[in-house]
Amino acid sequence: MLNRDHLNRDHLNRDLAVRESFARDASGLWRVSDAIARPSSAAEVATLLAQANADRTAVTPAGSQTSTTGASICDHGMILSTRSLTAITDLDTHARTVRVGPGVLLGDLQRAIAAEGLFFAPDPTSDQECTVGGAIACNASGPRTLRYGPTRAHVRSVTVALAGGRIERFQRSEVEKNTVGLFPAQDPVDWFIGSEGILGVIVEAELALLPRPQTEIGLAIPFPDESRALAAIIAARESRSLSPRCLEYFDAECFAIARDGQGDTHWAPEAGAMVYTEATADGDALPPLDEWLALAEEYGAHAQDVRVFDGDAAIREARRLRHGVPATMHERVAPYLKDGGRRVSTDWAVPWRLAPHAVKLARSHAFEAGVEPGVVYGHLGNGHPHQNFIARNPDEVKQFEQVVERTLRDVIAMGGTVAAEHGIGKVKSRWLPLQMHASQVTLMRALKADLDPHGIMAPGNILA
Numbered sequence: 001m002l003n004r005d006h007l008n009r010d011h012l013n014r015d016l017a018v019r020e021s022f023a024r025d026a027s028g029l030w031r032v033s034d035a036i037a038r039p040s041s042a043a044e045v046a047t048l049l050a051q052a053n054a055d056r057t058a059v060t061p062a063g064s065q066t067s068t069t070g071a072s073i074c075d076h077g078m079i080l081s082t083r084s085l086t087a088i089t090d091l092d093t094h095a096r097t098v099r100v101g102p103g104v105l106l107g108d109l110q111r112a113i114a115a116e117g118l119f120f121a122p123d124p125t126s127d128q129e130c131t132v133g134g135a136i137a138c139n140a141s142g143p144r145t146l147r148y149g150p151t152r153a154h155v156r157s158v159t160v161a162l163a164g165g166r167i168e169r170f171q172r173s174e175v176e177k178n179t180v181g182l183f184p185a186q187d188p189v190d191w192f193i194g195s196e197g198i199l200g201v202i203v204e205a206e207l208a209l210l211p212r213p214q215t216e217i218g219l220a221i222p223f224p225d226e227s228r229a230l231a232a233i234i235a236a237r238e239s240r241s242l243s244p245r246c247l248e249y250f251d252a253e254c255f256a257i258a259r260d261g262q263g264d265t266h267w268a269p270e271a272g273a274m275v276y277t278e279a280t281a282d283g284d285a286l287p288p289l290d291e292w293l294a295l296a297e298e299y300g301a302h303a304q305d306v307r308v309f310d311g312d313a314a315i316r317e318a319r320r321l322r323h324g325v326p327a328t329m330h331e332r333v334a335p336y337l338k339d340g341g342r343r344v345s346t347d348w349a350v351p352w353r354l355a356p357h358a359v360k361l362a363r364s365h366a367f368e369a370g371v372e373p374g375v376v377y378g379h380l381g382n383g384h385p386h387q388n389f390i391a392r393n394p395d396e397v398k399q400f401e402q403v404v405e406r407t408l409r410d411v412i413a414m415g416g417t418v419a420a421e422h423g424i425g426k427v428k429s430r431w432l433p434l435q436m437h438a439s440q441v442t443l444m445r446a447l448k449a450d451l452d453p454h455g456i457m458a459p460g461n462i463l464a
Helices: 004-009 016-021 042-055 106-114 132-137 226-238 252-262 289-298 312-339 352-369 394-413 429-435 438-451
Strands: 035-037 059-062 078-081 088-092 097-100 155-161 167-171 201-208 215-223 246-251 273-281 307-310 342-345 375-379 384-391
Touching (some): 042 078, 059 132, 106 132, 132 201, 215 226, 246 252, 252 375, 312 342, 312 375, 352 375, 352 394, 384 394, 429 438
Parallel strands (some): 035 078, 059 078
Antiparallel strands (some): 088 097, 155 167, 215 273, 215 307, 342 384
């Protein structure tokens, strides 16, 4: 039980309005905690954790609460917000590294390092709202993961406040070869990337940066139908002359949302799908625009419908079109949240050559269940689409989740994953056993028990 004397002493906020302001994340779930903690330093985080550990009070770390899986909300204990930990320090342009607090917004980080010709590769669609700490905690990715990989590949060290209040820094090894011990134990940095707060609170991270390409273009390519658009994505991945930075898919409804966002209802009105890609070049070289147009025409796209986004400002506009899809889904579900409805979204992935077949199966499961199939969009170049359903009430939530589970069983049979970038959180913990062997779960539980023996950190996340 939460100790009220300790809460008062440590300036935790128990005001109902404040607690309710932290009660919902992008999952659509609603969970009101007992208190809110808003530390302004790593030392304060450690003090709060030491006290919570002594009191056996649950602690759920939270950044901007853009989680789609309920990972940043809780119905008991405290929410520990990292939003005030926003330092950006030690930018080393030679080593291409920077140290950041977990509350730094990814968009703010990108702006801070852009003047040095550098960028942080992970680019979740919510980069203007999500924090670095949240991105690390769920190993976030985004469209450009196709080329650069997810967050894990770009984290050199993490400083973590552990459940008992001890602060430790874990540095990634720089050696190219290592045969010491079992692989899961070799690099503790990786324990915390994707841990969703269950092992501790990240209070600082050292990130690896990349030089910004000198030339960047984006291409939005409408196709007559879904099958040809997905076939074009596979062809682009297999091409020896193309090296796309991203391959994003929009089904007919998602393209309509993007078209409305562009303010042009006359843009390829008969198209049944759209693919967005980015190409880059350095020095005197130019992106292979002609090759892209040739591939598009080979799969039925009309050259006059292709839109080119030339340069950083134009590409940011294209990203807004992509962000408009999940934003619109949030708007559509908003009227139903009060009645227990929510957006049911998938995050599965399959080996990329199997993506067209997986999408077809996902749609067929919805059809067989007699429900709307949901919109499909996202990172098909990685074999990773998102499927969004609008559930108006708890009964529809259950219906859609049954459809999702049938899809996930197919996905696992194809060698895929139930979650590719948004983590497990509370929403998907029921599906963890579909993918993970019991020994894998036991291994995770053993690590958590060692670092968090009283189980106070982020209860309900991953390990339900």
